Every structure is written in structure tokens, then in C-alpha cells.
Amino acid sequence: MNTLLRPGLLTATFCPLLLLVTSSGNVMAQTTAPKPNVVLILADDLGWSDTTLFGTTKFYKTPNIERLAARGMTFSRAYSSSPLCSPTRASVLTGLSPARHGITAPTCHLPKVILEAVPATSGPSNRFATLPESVSRLNTRYYTLAEMFKDNGYATGHFGKWHLGPEPYSPLEHGFDVDVPHHPGPGPAGSYVAPWKFKDFDHDPHIPDEHIEDRMAKEAVAFMEKHNDEPFFLNYWMFSVHAPFDAKEKRIAEYRKHVDPGDPQRSPTYAAMIESMDDAVGTLLDTLDRLEIADNTIILFASDNGGNMYNAVDGTTATSNAPLRGGKATMYEGGVRGPAIFVQTGSIEPGSESSEIIQSADFYPTLLEILSIDAQPDQVFDGSSIVPALHGKSLDHKAIFTYFPHAPGVPDWLPPSVSVHRGDWKLIRIFHGGKNGKHRYKLFNLETDIGEQNNLADKFPERVEQLDSLIEQHLVDAQAVRPLPNPNFDPSKYDLTLEGKATLKGGANNPRKTRPKAAGKRVAGWQPGVTCTLSAPESTLLVTSTGRDPYLAHRLPRPIAGTSFTLHVTMTSDSSGEGQVFWQTQDSGPFNAKRSRFVAVEHDGNQHEYAVGFTTKSPLLAVRIDPSRGQGKIAIADIRLVGEDGTTHYRLKLGD
Structure with missing residues (x-):
């Protein structure tokens, strides 16, 4: 079966006619209601339990998402096309499965351009299967959702995260008239709160601590106001609530007052991030109401994958997907199941709920049916229209696939x-x-x-x-x-x-395996592992990795008593793979997986700060940083070990 390449003309457009016969017998053609606007809101890493829709959280506040749900239908079994972001985003725009479009990993910000998936014929001895190399750009041969809207007379705007490739694979080459902030990276540049580090997008100088989601919503409002007299497709792909974890300080402080140590959702920083995300949804709804176009606007809200329950923040995990198992990057429900809401006044019953199974690849064919627009000749969809479900009916025998x-x-x-x-x-x-x-x-x-x-x-x-x-x-x-x-x-x-505990005998994820004695020169008190070297040029600690399992370890001058610590690492990387932090205490043996935290490292060549929290039952002896899993260079500008009372117990000093 052929995957659609870019066509010339549409077979049909949404412009129904009403034939009127006058008293004199003349026939007049009159257009019916104007084409509906479409607003697609895609949150980043928003888990099934990260909103108040399903009664799974008492800590987070999402009144505007509840407000959106009151206008349409909430799906309790909505699935992303992948447990990671870029594959799902490509599926939203094409209606295709990652198995077909080939983007199966979030590597679209990396320099290497791969337009066809590449099979691997071998792998390391601890893996029973080889791992294909993912496509790293959304190929412009696909006829995207945005191009469909544009060809049907819609103004098209993309706001927020993209992560499907820089130019010539940016939103501007995929059917969008506007792309703000025109950023190809996997998350917000630098931080959520200004000053940011976007290449060509500065914060409002009158708002020194401007939040990126407030600004994105403001830009989206300007787009809707500009195109109020014509149909528009607003593609608002939030940066929230992806790492790095930071938010408005006042909100963090307020949530800190209400932390319940027994609640798995207890990160005040993450709760503040959720609230800013919800604020942006409210801003869009307020604008649609103010412009008096809400009744002629279709709204879709969903997440690109499950909640991130593995990165640490505030001395705990970012969030919890309970009662679901697992989270982002897993094939269990917590990795792929999230909230979804569809709104269409006059067609979808307000405040309704559905337990039908839907997936990201369904959005494109569903919108085609709602708008009475024909697919292109020979156009292939792996998703299917869910219009029957939107009308309260069953999707008999529907199956969805996650590759x-x-x-x-x-x-x-x-x-x-x-x-x-x-x-x-x-x-x-x-x-x-x-x-x-x-x-x-x-x-x-x-x-x-x-x-x-x-x-x-x-x-x-x-x-x-x-x-x-x-x-x-x-x-x-x-x-x-x-x-x-x-x-x-x-x-x-x-x-x-x-399996399921991220520990392989002899594998890169298991520090308990027997290793050759660490080789390489100790720098600033840090000892490199056998697959990397350390140096200290230009006041940075440079890790040069040959791949597999680069790491650097530091034994503290004396044991540090305490129960809670946060390791802050500021670094720039062009390597690849997840990072990991280990710690060693007096009651433990060598570094091991029971005392470790995974870190979603941004290998985009930009500087990022990571904060990894952990707790101990006996005095802390040493820490170890595994900054990547691949070849490349990692420049570490700062390392700080901070106790729960704010005391800095260790700070990197080059020249030691």
C-alpha cells in the first residue's frame, strides 16, 4: 500500500451549498455556516493522572481543562501513538503509525538526517534483539494535516514545541504559515521562566520572569485575533510539562505548603508547571469566547505520551501515573495513556464521557470526516475516524497499535x-x-x-x-x-x-557488573570510567566518550550525614541516550541500580541544568554521573551537591 506523497489538488473542500428558489423562480446558491476553526492542543509528557479529570490527583489544579471537558467529550482510554514524543507528533500530522513513517525515537533534534528507518543486524551481547535506527526528520513528502487545512482555505499557525526536524523540515515546510518560536529542540530552550535561550525569540522585557506558556498562549491569541474573519487551524503544541523542571517561584512556594509526603504526586515544582499549562488552556478558551467564535471552533486536547515518573525533582519523582503501571518510555499503560478531550458545539454532547479506544493517528481522519473533506487519492491512514464515538456510539472491533x-x-x-x-x-x-x-x-x-x-x-x-x-x-x-x-x-x-527494573547483567544499565579497573586521568577529584576520558579546558570538565557507558565518579572527602540530597549538574552535550545518577552510602556496596535515578538528558548542544534528588538511610560516601549512553563530548560547567536544608556540601572546583 502506498504512502501518500504531496498531491496537487484536493478532491473536495468543505463549502456546502444551500439552493434557494426565489418568488420569481430564480435559483440562488448560498453558502451555509462558515467553516469551523480547529484548535489542536497537544501537551508534552502529560500523564493520565496529571489532571483532575479522572479523580486520580488531589495535588494538581486543572480547572481550565475541566472547563474544556464541560464543553465536550472526555476520553478515558486515549492513547498516544508512542510512549515518546516525536513519533506521536509525526502520527498526529500524518495519521500514520510510527511503524510506517519510521520516526520511532525522539532524535529529530540531532544533526544526523535519516529519512528512512535503518535495520540493525547485530547488537551488544546483553540484548536479544537488534534496535533499528529511527528516522530523524518528518519527510516533506507526507501530506500533513496542516497542508490539508491550508489547501482548504485555512490560516495555519504552529506555536510551541515541534521536535520533528529543523529547516528544511520545520513547520514552515509542512503547511504552517506561522511558526513560533521556530525552535527545533526537544523542550524549552534553557528554562520555562525567562530569560530563555531561544535563537530568535526573546522574552518581553517588561516581564523579566515571563513564563514560556504564558507567552505561547499570548502569541496564539494574536494569531486568532488576526484571523478572526477567516477559518484558522491553530496547532498549539505545549512545551509543558516536559523537563527541565522549573516554574514560577511564587507558585512553587504555594504548592510546597500543601505537600503530602504520602502522596506519590508531591513535587511542588511539577504542580506549578501543571498549573501554568492549565492557565494557557484557559487563555485560549477566554479568547474564543471573547471573539464570539467558540461555537464555531472544534477543539482537540491530548498528550504526546505518558507522564514522566522517572526524572527526579524536589527530592522525589516528577509525577506518578498511578493506578497505571509505568510511565514515559514504557509500553505499559502509564507510558501511552493520557487525557483527551474533543469539543464541537452542536455535535458533541457537553460534559460527556467515552471509554472507547482512540489514538493520536485518529485525529487526521476524524477531522476529515467532521469537515466533509475527502482524503487524497491513495492516501493511507493507520488511524481511523472516531466520529461514531463522538456521537456516543461504539467503535466496534477497533484495534490500535503501538510500535x-x-x-x-x-x-x-x-x-x-x-x-x-x-x-x-x-x-x-x-x-x-x-x-x-x-x-x-x-x-x-x-x-x-x-x-x-x-x-x-x-x-x-x-x-x-x-x-x-x-x-x-x-x-x-x-x-x-x-x-x-x-x-x-x-x-x-x-x-x-x-526485567522491568532497568538492570541487565553485563549491560550498560547495570553498574554491578564486573568492570575493568577504571582507566584515565582523575580530574578535579573525578575518576572517569573506561569508555571516557576527562579534561578541563576553558573552566569546564570535559567528558570525551567513546560510547557504551561513559561515567565519572567522585568520592567525598568525608561521609555526609543526611536523609535528602539534590545533585545539580549543568552541562552541554552532543552525545545521545538517557543519563543516570548513582550514589553510594555506608550501608551499601558498590554503586548499584537500587540507588540511582534516570535523567532525560538534552543532547542538543545547549547548556541545561539537571537537578536529581535522592534520599539516603546512612551517610553518603560517593556519587557517580553517567551523562549519556553514546559517543560524543559532554562539557560540565558545574556540579553541586545540596542538602535538604539548602547547605552546599560539594561544588566542582577545577584545578583540584
């Missing part, structure tokens, strides 16, 4: 996989994770086991076979580049019992 052929080292997940949801059942195929290179399976009934604790694959083999045949059909139809059996795999280096 994630990667192995991020986060707790709760490791192997490259693909899943299918159909009805109450979910099947995960783990590529080549079984005996003799065969696939392995996890089967869950989400109606009775929303937390995915009971694998029923052995109990229901016929259902596994049935659902797996749907997976195979999808992969064949999408011509997916798949993981292959790894000829280098050594089963003795893989411990199945530790």
Missing part, C-alpha cells in the same frame, strides 16, 4: 516491543525475547487489571495468537523496519527476573 522498537533504560521497561489494544485486552509482543529467538508475550485484561500486574499469556494462548496475528498484519501492512534476532546475544548476560 516501539527501542530499549530505553528506564525502570519498568527494557525490550523493543509492539502492542495491540482491542476491547479490554492488551497484548505486548517482545521481539525475540523468548526461547530460541522466538517472540515473548504479555497479555493483560485492562478491565480487571488496569495496573498490568497479571500476565495472562500462558492462560489464554488462543487469544495471544489472535491478537498477535493483528500485530503481524499491521507490521506487514506498514512495511515496518523491525528488530531482528541479535547474533551476538549471550543469554548468560541477561537476567529475565530483573
Whole structure:
């Protein structure tokens, strides 16, 4: 089946006619209601439990999202096309699965341009499957949602995060008239609160601590005001609530007063970020009401993947997706399930709810049906219209697929996989994770086991076979580049019992493996691992990595008593992969995975500060930083170890 390339003309446009017969017998053509505007709001890393829609949080405040829900339909089973951002974003714009468009990892900000997925024929000995190389740019051959709107007479504007490639793959080459702030990176440049570090986008000098979401909403308002007399497509892809974790100080201080240590959602910084995100939604709704165009505007609200429950902030995890299992970068529900709301006055019942299964790739074909616009000849969609669900009907036999052929080292997940949801059942195929290179399976009934604790694959083999045949059909139809059996795999280096705990025997994520004695020169009190070297040019600690598992460790001059610490690291990287921080205490052996935190490192060549919180039960002896998983250079400008009372126990001093 052919994937659509850019066409010339549309087969139909949304401009229905009403034929009127006058008293003299003349026939007059009159257009009916004007074309509806469309506002698509995509939050970044917003988890299923990060709003007040489902009764899963008492800490966060999202009154404007509730206000939006009161105008339309809320979906409790809305899924992103991927547990990571860029693949989902490409699916929103194309209606295609990551298995087909090939963007399966968030690498679109990296320098290397890859337009076709590349299979791998081998891998390290601790992996049973190879990992394909992801496409790194949204190819301009695709006829995007924005181009469809533009060809149908809509003004088109993109505001916020893009992460699908810089020029010539920016929003301006994909059908948008306007792109603000025209930033290709994976998150806000530098911080959420000004001053920012965007290349050509400065904060308002009259608002020195301007929040990026306040500014993006302000820019979106100006776009709506300018095009109030014509149909518009507003694509507002929020930076919130992706790392780095910072927010308005006054709000953080207010939430700090209400922290419940027993609540898994207890980060005041993250709560403040949620509120600023919600404010932006309110600003858009206020503007639609003020301009008196709300009744002629379709609104879609969703998230690009599950909540980030692995990065640390305020001495705890950023958020919790409970009762769902896992989070961002995992194939469990917490990685792919999030809130979604559809609003269309006069068509969708206000305040309604649906438990039908929907996915990001459904948005494009759904809007085509709502607007009575035909797809292009030979246009392919992996998503399908959910209009029946919007009218309160069932989506009989609908299945959705999540293709994630990667192995991020986060707790709760490791192997490259693909899943299918159909009805109450979910099947995960783990590529080549079984005996003799065969696939392995996890089967869950989400109606009775929303937390995915009971694998029923052995109990229901016929259902596994049935659902797996749907997976195979999808992969064949999408011509997916798949993981292959790894000829280098050594089963003795893989411990199945530790799967889901981000620990592999002999693997890069397990510091307990036997390592050669660390080599390389100690610099400023830091000892490099065997796959990197340290130097100190220009007042920075430079890590030069050859790949695999670069790290640097520092033993403190004396044990530090305390129960809570935050390690602040300011660095610039052109490497790749997740970062990790380890700590060692008097009651522990060598660095190990039980005392570690994963870090979503931005390898975009810009300087970022990371704050990793952790707690200890005995005096702290040493810390270790694993800044990446790949080759490249990481320039560390500052390292600080701060106690819970604000005392700085250690600070990097070059020249020691």
C-alpha cells in the first residue's frame, strides 16, 4: 500500500451549498455556516493522572481543562501513538503509525538526517534483539494535516514545541504559515521562566520572569485575533510539562505548603508547571469566547505520551501515573495513556464521557470526516475516524497499535516491543525475547487489571495468537523496519527476573557488573570510567566518550550525614541516550541500580541544568554521573551537591 506523497489538488473542500428558489423562480446558491476553526492542543509528557479529570490527583489544579471537558467529550482510554514524543507528533500530522513513517525515537533534534528507518543486524551481547535506527526528520513528502487545512482555505499557525526536524523540515515546510518560536529542540530552550535561550525569540522585557506558556498562549491569541474573519487551524503544541523542571517561584512556594509526603504526586515544582499549562488552556478558551467564535471552533486536547515518573525533582519523582503501571518510555499503560478531550458545539454532547479506544493517528481522519473533506487519492491512514464515538456510539472491533522498537533504560521497561489494544485486552509482543529467538508475550485484561500486574499469556494462548496475528498484519501492512534476532546475544548476560527494573547483567544499565579497573586521568577529584576520558579546558570538565557507558565518579572527602540530597549538574552535550545518577552510602556496596535515578538528558548542544534528588538511610560516601549512553563530548560547567536544608556540601572546583 502506498504512502501518500504531496498531491496537487484536493478532491473536495468543505463549502456546502444551500439552493434557494426565489418568488420569481430564480435559483440562488448560498453558502451555509462558515467553516469551523480547529484548535489542536497537544501537551508534552502529560500523564493520565496529571489532571483532575479522572479523580486520580488531589495535588494538581486543572480547572481550565475541566472547563474544556464541560464543553465536550472526555476520553478515558486515549492513547498516544508512542510512549515518546516525536513519533506521536509525526502520527498526529500524518495519521500514520510510527511503524510506517519510521520516526520511532525522539532524535529529530540531532544533526544526523535519516529519512528512512535503518535495520540493525547485530547488537551488544546483553540484548536479544537488534534496535533499528529511527528516522530523524518528518519527510516533506507526507501530506500533513496542516497542508490539508491550508489547501482548504485555512490560516495555519504552529506555536510551541515541534521536535520533528529543523529547516528544511520545520513547520514552515509542512503547511504552517506561522511558526513560533521556530525552535527545533526537544523542550524549552534553557528554562520555562525567562530569560530563555531561544535563537530568535526573546522574552518581553517588561516581564523579566515571563513564563514560556504564558507567552505561547499570548502569541496564539494574536494569531486568532488576526484571523478572526477567516477559518484558522491553530496547532498549539505545549512545551509543558516536559523537563527541565522549573516554574514560577511564587507558585512553587504555594504548592510546597500543601505537600503530602504520602502522596506519590508531591513535587511542588511539577504542580506549578501543571498549573501554568492549565492557565494557557484557559487563555485560549477566554479568547474564543471573547471573539464570539467558540461555537464555531472544534477543539482537540491530548498528550504526546505518558507522564514522566522517572526524572527526579524536589527530592522525589516528577509525577506518578498511578493506578497505571509505568510511565514515559514504557509500553505499559502509564507510558501511552493520557487525557483527551474533543469539543464541537452542536455535535458533541457537553460534559460527556467515552471509554472507547482512540489514538493520536485518529485525529487526521476524524477531522476529515467532521469537515466533509475527502482524503487524497491513495492516501493511507493507520488511524481511523472516531466520529461514531463522538456521537456516543461504539467503535466496534477497533484495534490500535503501538510500535516501539527501542530499549530505553528506564525502570519498568527494557525490550523493543509492539502492542495491540482491542476491547479490554492488551497484548505486548517482545521481539525475540523468548526461547530460541522466538517472540515473548504479555497479555493483560485492562478491565480487571488496569495496573498490568497479571500476565495472562500462558492462560489464554488462543487469544495471544489472535491478537498477535493483528500485530503481524499491521507490521506487514506498514512495511515496518523491525528488530531482528541479535547474533551476538549471550543469554548468560541477561537476567529475565530483573526485567522491568532497568538492570541487565553485563549491560550498560547495570553498574554491578564486573568492570575493568577504571582507566584515565582523575580530574578535579573525578575518576572517569573506561569508555571516557576527562579534561578541563576553558573552566569546564570535559567528558570525551567513546560510547557504551561513559561515567565519572567522585568520592567525598568525608561521609555526609543526611536523609535528602539534590545533585545539580549543568552541562552541554552532543552525545545521545538517557543519563543516570548513582550514589553510594555506608550501608551499601558498590554503586548499584537500587540507588540511582534516570535523567532525560538534552543532547542538543545547549547548556541545561539537571537537578536529581535522592534520599539516603546512612551517610553518603560517593556519587557517580553517567551523562549519556553514546559517543560524543559532554562539557560540565558545574556540579553541586545540596542538602535538604539548602547547605552546599560539594561544588566542582577545577584545578583540584
